[in-house]
Amino acid sequence: MSKRNMLPEGTRDLVLEECIIKRSIQNNIDKLFELWGYKEVITPTLEFYETFNYYPESLKEEEMYKFFDNKGRTLVLRPDMTIPIARLVSTKFKCEKLPIRLRYISNVFRVHQSLGGKRNEYTDCGIELIGLGKENADIEILVLALEALKRLGLKDFKLEIGNIKFFNGAFKNLDINEVNKKKIAKLIEDKNLKNLKDFLNELNIDENLKEFFNKLPWMFGDKNILEESKKMAFNNELMSCIEYLEDIYIKLESLGYADNITFDLGMVPKLNYYNGIIFRGYGKGIGDSLLTGGRYDKLIKSDGVDLQAVGFSIDIDSIISITKDTSYQNKKRCKVCYNNKNIIQAIKISEKLRNDGMIVELLCNENLEEIKIVKCGGI
Incomplete structure (x- = not known):
């Protein structure tokens, strides 16, 4: 081609x-x-x-x-x-x-x-x-x-909420370079569990931290996941993140959105200029x-x-691809049929119909002796 x-x-x-x-x-x-x-x-x-x-x-x-x-x-x-x-x-x-x-x-x-x-x-x-x-x-x-x-x-739609400070807070006082941090972030975000475990085993970090990062990809779900995550919080930064998300949930619940809210504490966005809440919508x-x-x-x-x-x-x-729109089909539509001799009159008629809110298509037919208006859909 x-x-x-x-x-x-x-x-x-x-x-x-x-x-x-x-x-x-x-x-x-x-x-x-x-x-x-x-x-x-x-x-x-x-x-x-x-x-x-x-x-x-x-x-x-x-x-x-x-x-x-x-x-x-x-x-x-x-x-x-x-x-x-x-x-x-x-x-x-x-x-x-x-x-x-x-x-x-x-x-x-x-x-x-x-x-x-x-x-x-x-x-x-x-x-x-x-x-x-x-x-x-x-x-x-x-x-x-x-x-x-x-x-x-x-x-059915869901808004999944996380907080990048939960991931970053785990690195406080941890001696690890930025390259390794980014690799851990990508493995967690991709929920690549096997490679995450293998990579963590290569690092010289505390076993409790390895356990924390290995669990992080699994920390998603409804509001109950916030309560479970408190068991993993080993410093004030992590606990503060969880408490902030809890406060957000209480406010959104009071507004009637409880059924549409989930959480993912292992959410690590690709665009890493974020420094607080992060969220994604799904349908x-x-x-x-x-x-x-x-x-x-x-x-x-x-x-x-x-x-x-x-x-x-x-x-x-x-x-x-998943949206259907009926607004166009429901509009009043017609065709104004004419021949070459009465095109001016046909245009005038079509303009009057358009001013009345109709969708009008001009159609030339040399076999017609006079203008004919053909109704289409939506009438």
């Missing part, structure tokens, strides 16, 4: 009903964010590579689409929206009164492993809450995440998480001061 008829790996066309469904999902979620006072921002598709390289803990170089401008500077297709928002707030919102609530709908581009089944271009619909105290901001964002999942019309019929987010208090600076921030994004494209 000719390359002119092929698409780059990790991309796809959306056609007909898929486009209608995607636009409907975007508008629905965007309206929710707007009603909560989040203001829209649009950032460029292109960013300087240095913008992302400035945060080495975010994305690997090989995960970005890179090329050069006419001055030889390295550009990237944005692989993430949180960092452009951080740049935007640091430069354009210096005099803005806190807190700042922002929302966006943007395509992002990320190079995934070949044949891994993941898309390299997808649409993120998300929000960022900047400059509000941790306790209030975390609850607001988690409620909005739950409401967004509800608006997607999923029959029936979707294999991977469709919503991801967390707290990142060291990413945004204003006049040299770190701003507290928390947010999340929804992968809109992941939902299209």
Whole structure:
């Protein structure tokens, strides 16, 4: 097959009903964010590579689409929206009164492993809450995440909550280098139990710590897992994390979300600029998480001061295949049939029908002597 008829790996066309469904999902979620006072921002598709390289803990170089401008500077297709928002707030919102609530709908581009089944271009619909105290901001964002999942019309959805401080807190006073720490994190996140055990056995650390890390991938489930995790907490940092998650659960339970909440204390996100709560949203019929987010208090600076921030994004494209949209089919539709001699009159008639809220398609038929209106679906 000719390359002119092929698409780059990790991309796809959306056609007909898929486009209608995607636009409907975007508008629905965007309206929710707007009603909560989040203001829209649009950032460029292109960013300087240095913008992302400035945060080495975010994305690997090989995960970005890179090329050069006419001055030889390295550009990237944005692989993430949180960092452009951080740049935007640091430069354009210096005099803005806190807190700042922002929302966006943007395509992002990320190079995934070949044949891994993941898309390299997808649409993120998300929000960022900047400059509000941790306790209030975390609850607001988690409620909005739950409401967004509800608006997607999923029959069964779960918001899985963790806290990166639980993982990081285990390393307090532990003499272990960053490379080994990252490897432990990846093995726990992937729930690669055999390799995790083997790797821990190679390290010169206390047996109790080895037992802790080996159990961490299993520490997920409903609210009862928080009580079980207290038995593993061997310092104040770990206990504080658990107590904070318990407080979050009590508040979300009082708002009626108890059945939609689970916890995963072994959650270690790939984007390691997070430094507090982290969470993912799942829905029936979707294999991977469709919503991801967390707290990142060291990413945004204003006049040299770190701003507290928390947010999340929804992968809109992941939902299209399981979503049915009847809004288009239910609209009144018709065809105005005409011949070449009465096209002007046909256009005038079709405009009047459109002004009445109908979807009108013009259809030329030289066998017709006069204009004919044919009713279609939804009437």
